[in-house]
Amino acid sequence: xxxxxxxxxxxxxxxxxxxxxxxxxxxxxxxxxxxxxxxxxxxxxxxxxxxxxxxxxxxxxxxxxxxxxxxxxxxxxxxxxxxxxxxxxxxxxxxxxxxxxxxxxxxxxxxxxxxxxxxxxxxxxxxxxxxxxxxxxxxxxxxxxxxxxxxxxxxxx
Numbered sequence: 002x003x004x005x006x007x008x009x010x011x012x013x014x015x016x017x018x019x020x021x022x023x024x025x026x027x028x029x030x031x032x033x034x035x036x037x038x039x040x041x042x043x044x045x046x047x048x049x050x051x052x053x054x055x056x057x058x059x060x061x062x063x064x065x066x067x068x069x070x071x072x073x074x075x076x077x078x079x080x081x082x083x084x085x086x087x088x089x090x091x092x093x094x095x096x097x098x099x100x101x102x103x104x105x106x107x108x109x110x111x112x113x114x115x116x117x118x119x120x121x122x123x124x125x126x127x128x129x130x131x132x133x134x135x136x137x138x139x140x141x142x143x144x145x146x147x148x149x150x151x152x153x154x155x156x157x158x
Contacts, residue, residue: 040066043076052083 044059052058058080065073 036066039073043073043080046077047080050080050083052080054079054084 040063041059043062043065044055047055047058058076061076061079062073065071065076
């Protein structure tokens with residue numbers, strides 16, 4: 002009789018062992034699912050809010066998850082912030098000023114606005130128009146300078 006009880010308790014323990022493994026597998030699957038959802042959360046929030054750096058925030062969210070959550074809150078906070086538009090406007094002004102300088106240089110190199118798509122340089126200023134006869138003449142061939150060479154020189158500046 003003692004051995005029958007022992008066999009019954011052993012079979013009951015085996016049933017508990019199997020149920021323990023099932024519960025453990027469900028918990029691991031739930032943990033991985035939660036990690037997957039949380040890892041992509043900052044990136045999805047940034048996309049929904051049309052953040053200009055949404056892709057970087059998405060990567061920061063996954064890297065934050067890989068660092069065991071140390072950097073993840075920073076990615077989440079970053080998703081809710083947007084860069085100051087004044088900084089963007091200042092950067093655009095610097096870009097426009099740089100392009101304005103390049104157009105002025107092109108006017109000097111090409112000798113007028115006829116070769117340029119836009120005739121103005123800066124607000125209200127125009128390149129001086131030069132006739133074809135006013136081009137600097139190549140002494141050997143007596144022709145205007147090679148435009149490809151001039152454009153390469155413009156690109157390198």
